[in-house]
Amino acid sequence: MTLIGELSLWVALLMAAWSTTVSYAGGATRRIDLVDSGIRGLYATFAMVLLASIGLWTALLTRDFSLEYVAGHISAAMPSIYVFTAFWSGQAGSMLFWALILSMYGTIAIATSRKRNEELAPWATGTISAILLFFIATTCFKANPFIRLPFTPLDGRGMNPQLQNPGMALHPPNLYLGYVATAIPFAFAIAALFAKRLDAEWLGVVRRWALLSWFFLTIGIVLGMWWAYVELGWGGYWAWDPVENSSFLPWLTTTAFLHSIMIQEKRGMLRKWNVVLVVVSFLLSVFGTFITRSGVIESVHSFAQSPVGPWFATFFFLATGLSIYLVGVRLKDLEAKAELESMVSREAAFLYNNLVLCGIAFAVLWGTVFPILSEWAGKPKITVGPPFFNTVNVPLGLLLLALTGVGPLIAWRRASVSNLRRQFTAPAVSGLVVAVALIAAGMRDVYALVAYYLCGFVAATIVQEFYKGVRARQSIHNESVFTGFVRLVARNRRRYGGYIVHAGIVMLFAAFAGLAFRTEHDISLRAGESFSVKDPYGHQWKFVSQGVSYFNRPDRDVLAVGLEAFRDGKRIGIIPTEKRQYVDTQRQPLFNPITEVGIRSSAKLDTYVVLAGYVRDKDVAEMRVTFNPLVVWVWIGGFLMMIGGLVVMWPQAERRKPQGGYAAVMPASRNEAEVAVPA
Amino acid sequence: MKPRTKFILGGCLVLGVAGYLMASSIQETGVYYLTPTELATKVRADSSFTSAGVKVGARVVPGSIQRDPGGKQYAFKVTDGSQIMPVVYKGIAPDTFTDSVDVVVSGRMGADGTFQAKELLAKCASRYENAPDAKYKETPGYKAGARKA
Numbered sequence: 001m002t003l004i005g006e007l008s009l010w011v012a013l014l015m016a017a018w019s020t021t022v023s024y025a026g027g028a029t030r031r032i033d034l035v036d037s038g039i040r041g042l043y044a045t046f047a048m049v050l051l052a053s054i055g056l057w058t059a060l061l062t063r064d065f066s067l068e069y070v071a072g073h074i075s076a077a078m079p080s081i082y083v084f085t086a087f088w089s090g091q092a093g094s095m096l097f098w099a100l101i102l103s104m105y106g107t108i109a110i111a112t113s114r115k116r117n118e119e120l121a122p123w124a125t126g127t128i129s130a131i132l133l134f135f136i137a138t139t140c141f142k143a144n145p146f147i148r149l150p151f152t153p154l155d156g157r158g159m160n161p162q163l164q165n166p167g168m169a170l171h172p173p174n175l176y177l178g179y180v181a182t183a184i185p186f187a188f189a190i191a192a193l194f195a196k197r198l199d200a201e202w203l204g205v206v207r208r209w210a211l212l213s214w215f216f217l218t219i220g221i222v223l224g225m226w227w228a229y230v231e232l233g234w235g236g237y238w239a240w241d242p243v244e245n246s247s248f249l250p251w252l253t254t255t256a257f258l259h260s261i262m263i264q265e266k267r268g269m270l271r272k273w274n275v276v277l278v279v280v281s282f283l284l285s286v287f288g289t290f291i292t293r294s295g296v297i298e299s300v301h302s303f304a305q306s307p308v309g310p311w312f313a314t315f316f317f318l319a320t321g322l323s324i325y326l327v328g329v330r331l332k333d334l335e336a337k338a339e340l341e342s343m344v345s346r347e348a349a350f351l352y353n354n355l356v357l358c359g360i361a362f363a364v365l366w367g368t369v370f371p372i373l374s375e376w377a378g379k380p381k382i383t384v385g386p387p388f389f390n391t392v393n394v395p396l397g398l399l400l401l402a403l404t405g406v407g408p409l410i411a412w413r414r415a416s417v418s419n420l421r422r423q424f425t426a427p428a429v430s431g432l433v434v435a436v437a438l439i440a441a442g443m444r445d446v447y448a449l450v451a452y453y454l455c456g457f458v459a460a461t462i463v464q465e466f467y468k469g470v471r472a473r474q475s476i477h478n479e480s481v482f483t484g485f486v487r488l489v490a491r492n493r494r495r496y497g498g499y500i501v502h503a504g505i506v507m508l509f510a511a512f513a514g515l516a517f518r519t520e521h522d523i524s525l526r527a528g529e530s531f532s533v534k535d536p537y538g539h540q541w542k543f544v545s546q547g548v549s550y551f552n553r554p555d556r557d558v559l560a561v562g563l564e565a566f567r568d569g570k571r572i573g574i575i576p577t578e579k580r581q582y583v584d585t586q587r588q589p590l591f592n593p594i595t596e597v598g599i600r601s602s603a604k605l606d607t608y609v610v611l612a613g614y615v616r617d618k619d620v621a622e623m624r625v626t627f628n629p630l631v632v633w634v635w636i637g638g639f640l641m642m643i644g645g646l647v648v649m650w651p652q653a654e655r656r657k658p659q660g661g662y663a664a665v666m667p668a669s670r671n672e673a674e675v676a677v678p679a
Numbered sequence: 680m681k682p683r684t685k686f687i688l689g690g691c692l693v694l695g696v697a698g699y700l701m702a703s704s705i706q707e708t709g710v711y712y713l714t715p716t717e718l719a720t721k722v723r724a725d726s727s728f729t730s731a732g733v734k735v736g737a738r739v740v741p742g743s744i745q746r747d748p749g750g751k752q753y754a755f756k757v758t759d760g761s762q763i764m765p766v767v768y769k770g771i772a773p774d775t776f777t778d779s780v781d782v783v784v785s786g787r788m789g790a791d792g793t794f795q796a797k798e799l800l801a802k803c804a805s806r807y808e809n810a811p812d813a814k815y816k817e818t819p820g821y822k823a824g825a826r827k828a
Binding site for chain 1: 704707708711713717746771775
C-alpha cells in the first residue's frame with residue numbers, strides 16, 4: 001500500500017501539471033475540450049493524492065517502521081487515535097495533508113460552481129492546479145513522507161506527550177483546513193481577473209469559501225489557545241509568538257473581507273478592495289506556512305529547520321507578483337458603482353471596520369517580521385514582544401469592538417438622527433450601567449473600563465436586535481418566544497448568525513480585559529503547610545499542601561502534589577498538579593519531563609496551579625498559583641463564534657426571494673436573502 | 680466636504696495613531712536580539728550597554744545548569760560556539776529547559792559579566808520533530824535493530 005501511495009504521489013504530480021497547463025490553455029483559447037480535460041485532471045489529482053494519503057495512513061496504522069516518517073513520529077505503544085493524527089504532525093505529512101485538502105476543496109468548488117461560472121471555471125481550475133503542483137512537487141522532492149530507512153527499527157520515536165492531547169490532535173488540521181480554504185477564493189479572484197468577469201457573480205463562490213476558511217481558522221486558533229493554556233503551564237493562552245501571529249493574519253483579512261463583501265453586494269462599492277483582500281488572505285496563508293516551516297523567524301514553536309523554505313519563498317514571490325500584475329491591469333474594470341454618501345452610515349462603519357482589521361493585521365505583520373527587517377536595514381537584530389503588540393492592538397481592538405456594535409444597526413446610505421436615537425439609546429445606557437457598576441466595585445483600569453463599557457454596549461445591541469426580531473415575529477405570526485427565536489435565526493441565517501459570532505467576540509473581549517487583573521504567586525510548601533491570599537475579586541483563598549506523592553503508570557512516572565483549596569473558608573476541592581516523565585517499555589525516559597497543570601475553573605476565575613519543582617532534602621514543593629479572571633469566556637466565546645459560523649454557513653433552501661429595494665444590486669446573494677425586520 | 684474626503688481624513692487619523700503607537704512602542708519595547716559573541720563585543724565597545732535590555736539566543740552548555748537549593752533560581756552557561764556566557768535566572772523554567780537546548784534569555788548584562796535573565800524561553804527541536812538527518816539516529820529501535828543486524 002505504501003508503494004501504491006508513493007506511486008500515486010508521482011502520478012498526482014503529473015496530473016496537476018497537466019491540469020494547470022491545459023486549463024490555462026483552455027481558458028485562453030476558449031476550447032471546451034481543453035477546459036473539460038483540465039477539470040478532469042484536477043479530479044484525477046484529488047483521487048491520486050487521496051490514494052497517496054491512504055497509503056501513508058496505512059503505513060502509520062500498520063506501524064511500518066521502515067518508513068522514516070513513521071519511525072520518526074509514532075511508536076508501537078501509542079494509541080491509534082494519535083497514530084492517525086501523526087499524519088500531519090511532521091513536515092512531510094503536513095505538506096501531503098495540504099495537498100489533500102486543497103485537491104478536495106478544489107474538486108468540490110469546481111464541481112459545484114462550474115455551471116454557474118462557466119467563464120471562470122478554466123482559470124480557477126488552472127490556478128488551483130498550479131498551487132497543487134507546487135505543494136505536490138515540494139512533497140515529492142523536498143519532504144517526501146515515503147522515504148525508506150536503510151533498516152527497519154523495532155520501534156519508532158513516538159510523539160511528544162504534550163502533543164498527545166485532543167486539542168493538539170484537532171488544532172493543526174483545523175488551521176490547515178482554514179489556511180487551505182483561502183486558496184479557493186484566491187483562485188476565483190485570479191480567474192475573475194483573467195476572464196475579466198468582475199461583476200458580482202464570482203462573489204457568491206468566494207464568499208462561501210472565505211466563510212469556510214474563517215470558520216476553520218477560528219476553531220484552529222481557539223483550540224491552539226486552549227492547548228497552550230492547559231498544557232504549557234505558563235498561565236496564558238496567547239503570547240504573540242510569530243507562529244501564532246501567522247495564523248491570526250489571514251483570520252484578520254478574511255474577517256475584513258466577510259464584512260466588506262456585504263458592501264459590494266448591497267451597494268457595488270469596494271470592488272478593488274475585495275479582490276485585494278482575497279488575494280492578501282491567501283498570500284498571508286502561504287507566508288504563514290513559510291515562516292513556520294522555514295525557521296527564518298525565531299519562534300518557540302521551532303519546527304524542524306527544513307529545506308522547503310526556499311521553495312515557499314519562491315512560490316510566495318511568484319504568487320505575489322502575478323497577483324499585483326493582474327490587479328494592476330484590471331484596475332479600471334473594478335471601479336465602484338456607488339459613492340459613500342455619509343460618514344454616519346453603515347457603509348462608513350464597515351469601511352472603518354475594514355481599516356481597523358487591516359491596521360491590526362499590518363501591525364501584527366510588522367511586529368512579526370521586524371527582526372528580519374531590522375537585519376536587512378543593516379542594524380542589529382531587534383525583536384519586539386507582547387508589549388509592542390498590546391500597545392498597538394488594544395486601542396485598535398477597542399475601536400473594532402465599538403464598530404461591532406455600531407455597524408449592524410446603523411442605517412445604510414445615511415443615518416438619520418431618529419435612526420441613531422432609536423437604535424443606540426438603550427445600548428449606550430447599558431454600557432454606562434456596566435461601567436458605573438464596575439467603577440463602584442473598585443475597578444480603576446482605564447482600558448478595562450472602556451472595554452467593559454463597550455462590551456455592555458455591543459451586548460445590548462445584539463440583545464435588542466433579537467428582541468425586536470422575536471417581537472415582530474410574535475405580533476405577525478403569533479408565535480411563542482422560542483419558536484419565534486428559532487424561526488428568526490433560521491430565516492435570516494447570515495444576519496443572526498453574524499450576531500451570534502459578535503456575541504462570542506464580546507465574550508472574548510471581556511475575557512481579554514480580565515487579563516489586566518491576573519495575579520501570580522510563587523509559593524513553597526511542605527506537606528500540611530498552607531498559603532493564604534486574596535484573589536482579584538477580594539475573596540480570601542487558602543491552599544493547604546497535601547504533600548508530594550510518587551506513582552508509576554505503564555507509560556509514565558509521576559510526581560504529584562495536591563493543594564486543598566478553600567475560598568472564604570469554604571472547601572473548593574483538591575487541585576492536583578504533576579511532573580510527568582514519560583517512559584518507554586523498558587522504562588527508559590522519553591522526551592523531557594512535562595508539567596501537568598492543575599486548573600479549577602469557574603465563570604469568574606480560573607485558579608491555575610503549576611508544580612515548578614520539588615526540593616527533595618527539604619520536602620518542599622515549589623508552585624506557582626495564578627488567578628486568571630474570566631478565562632472560561634475565551635472558550636465559551638470561541639464556541640459561540642463557531643456556532644454562529646455554522647448558522648451562517650448552513651445551506652438555505654431557495655424559497656425566499658430578496659425583499660426590499662436592494663434586490664437589483666445584489667445578484668450574488670440570491671441564495672441568502674436578507675429579510676428586513678421591522679425595527 | 681465630501682463624505683469620501685471625510686472618510687479618508689478619519690482613516691488617516693486612525694492609521695496615523697496606529698503608526699505612531701507602532702513607532703513609539705518599537706522604540707520603547709524593541710530589544711536587541713544578539714548572540715553571546717555580539718553582546719560581548721557591544722559591551723566591550725560601550726560599557727554602558729549593560730543597562731540596555733537585550734535578548735540573547737544561544738545553546739545551554741551541557742552540565743552547566745545549577746539549580747538553587749531554594750528551587751526557583753537557576754545558574755547556567757550558554758554558548759554560540761565561540762563565546763560562553765554565564766546566566767542567572769529567577770523564576771520557573773519551562774519543561775523543555777535542559778542541557779543542549781536552544782534558549783532565548785531576555786534581561787540585561789550584569790556588571791560582573793553574568794547575564795541577569797528575567798525571562799527564559801527554551802526551544803525543543805523534538806517538540807515537533809528532530810532535524811531531518813538526526814531524526815532516526817536517536818530512535819530507540821535504531822540501536823536495537825542495529826544490534827540484531
